[in-house]
Amino acid sequence: MDAREIRKTVDEALYGFVDHRGPILGAVSADLTPLLDALDALLSGGKRLRPAFCYWGWRGSGGGDLPEFFTAAASLELLQAGALIHDDVMDGSDTRRGMPAVHRRFEALHARSGWRGSAEGFGTGAAILLGNVCLTWCDEMYQGSGLTDEALTRGRPLFNQMRTEVMCGQYLDLLGQARGPQPDGRAMVESALRVIRFKSAKYTVERPLQLGAALADSPSVEALSAYGMPVGIAFQLRDDVLGVYGDPAETGKPAGDDLREGKRTVLIALTLERASAAQAAAVERLLGDPELDAAGVETLREIIVTTGALDACEEMIDRYAAEASAALAAAPLTSDARAALSELTVAATARTV
Known part of the structure; x- marks a missing residue:
């Protein structure tokens, strides 16, 4: 298919x-x-990425088109x-x-x-x-x-864990916004990455892929994490960039909406890690203002660029995508599944919506 x-x-x-x-x-x-x-x-709407990753975990482990x-x-x-x-x-x-x-x-x-x-x-x-x-x-x-009771039972632990993990990630996201900036810039980046792992990466790519493999009775479910996790992280990093710089006609959200909502993304953490005192003060003043106008959005965009945070985030996306591609080459999947997942990697990390 x-x-x-x-x-x-x-x-x-x-x-x-x-x-x-x-x-x-x-x-x-x-x-x-x-x-x-x-x-x-x-x-x-939606991209149906989760069922697609689940399908290729299933198909790549010998499952048929049932x-x-x-x-x-x-x-x-x-x-x-x-x-x-x-x-x-x-x-x-x-x-x-x-x-x-x-x-x-x-x-x-x-x-x-x-x-x-x-x-x-x-x-x-x-x-x-x-x-x-x-x-x-x-x-x-x-x-x-x-599906058979045996298949559903094999998949159930992953299915349950995925649902728990995304709720944990949601809480960590709320907590990060409530706590605000941290004195240690690197700690801010790591905290934002932890949110990505649990709120997005696991339930977007890693767990759906593993679920498909488990339903097909693959003996190599855990090995798929080496591909699924970096793809999921790269996917969300791209989403964070689009939340600030994306075209509203393509993303379906107003320009700079993530900035108005005050999301403590990796992109923002990288910005604060690199910002001067004046730049950091401007970010803290404007980020999370629900009435943020176009001029305020542009000010934040300029700070993100001039601090080098946007370039650093793009480099992270490239690095995680390359890590995923290397892991995919060795993944215990059929060749057609590896080819399809390679295309999904590009679609998930180089997209404009």
């Missing part, structure tokens, strides 16, 4: 599962329809949806994938309807609940995929 066929098959499994849950919610109340509408809108496997792999998109919904609430994001973030969508519904109480509070509560639904359905979809 090529990338387009994989996505099409994953989408069919994903939308089929969600469509079958519609009547369950409808039997409770027609008032739940906006929840499904919001989920459908969110699921209509519909039951694609159902299990597609469940990762519900994990992703739940994580994104909750992440946007915590970050106060206004948009996701070129549309209003889920909490903003429900906030607007409250305002349009003229309901009582706080529209913002209603939006936040509704988004938390929809995120919880996604996490519940993720487990339900995996367990009910139709």
